[in-house]
Amino acid sequence: MARTPPTKPRKNALQARSRATVDALVEATARILVREGFEKTSTNRIADIAGVSVGSLYQYFPSKEALVAAVIDRHNEEIMGLVRTALTEVADLPIDKAVRKLVTVAIEAHRINPKLHRVLAEQIPRTGQLADVEAFNREIHTLVRAYLESRRKEMRKVDVDVATFICVSAIEAVAHNTVLNETEVLSERMVRTLVDETTRMVVGYLR
Amino acid sequence: MARTPPTKPRKNALQARSRATVDALVEATARILVREGFEKTSTNRIADIAGVSVGSLYQYFPSKEALVAAVIDRHNEEIMGLVRTALTEVADLPIDKAVRKLVTVAIEAHRINPKLHRVLAEQIPRTGQLADVEAFNREIHTLVRAYLESRRKEMRKVDVDVATFICVSAIEAVAHNTVLNETEVLSERMVRTLVDETTRMVVGYLR
């Protein structure tokens, strides 16, 4: 205890070189997930593609799970970036304009990296730390709820929590299924139709 | 080739005893999935819980995947049973009555075995044969589409495929999230509210 042992506390303190290593590892994980699927994604392979040794990998990520979690986090943060921005922009808009914007953003967000999104949704077992996607759902729920609360006078009498739940579920589902079903390129024409229709449904529901 | 070799073509022809074995295996798989999660579900363990040897397991199921697929199939058939029945019952009803019935059934269907449903949705990697959940979605889409087509005169002018897609996505999402979010027992009060609200949204959208 007297002497400071040169023990590495597993993953932290980064100087220049190591930051690049960490990035390379996360990037490699994402690429393998997309190109080969979750089953083929092994730590040895990740290290390999990242141009790094397994040993180094385990300096920064305590487990394979942690690596996948990092990819999920990065992806979710991209999505949440769009959503947060949209929700502040929308704060002063009436319901019809706001909903349209939110539906548009939801689909955009799902189109950021559709292949990765698909793999994350369909192949990653939500277990242990990976179960924390829930946190993002809670944040979205909170933000949307706050908006609806502030626009209550434009709405019919309705429980705001229930309305939030229904609207978020519906919008998310349409965006999700749109991206998953349409193999690759889905026309701008189609996207506009879906935005129109979903907006109509949700706005009609709220008023 | 001249002699009929007593080779078992791997899984088929069932006399009395073996049918029980197959059932026990599928049932055991479902139970382990629920109680221990997908990760802990190994073929040795399945055979163990089923009171059967691994050897026998592989007489009827060519792979672990096949076993899990059987569980998924059984569960989906239960759900599809309810949905098919509901859709025929509903054929002559006006949109508002029909949608209410369908929403109710959707939630009921998801409540058949919520824990299993959760595991299947969250922990099973949709890969290889397991990807065939899609077939059930197609059937639902077809059935709902046919109903909407037949009720076109009660509806505003709208592309029936798009409307089907939106309605099915929305209803399924609400049912799904309802069952997943509410930990265990969700009050009849809440269910009624959700049915009311979802029905309102969908009916409002269609007219």
Next chain:
DNA sequence: CTATAATGCGAGCGATCACTCGCTTTTTCT
């Protein structure tokens, strides 16, 4: 320049697990 810390390496260990094979037991058929 030397000492010390930080970063990187990769062969290989230990454990798990899907699956096989040679054999025994039970059922069916005649």
Next chain:
DNA sequence: AGAAAAAGCGAGTGATCGCTCGCATTATAG
């Protein structure tokens, strides 16, 4: 009853894979 087919058995095998450990290389401090 006897034979043949069907069903059942479970120790063992081969391969995979997450992860460790002892050592090498590179950067920073004094």
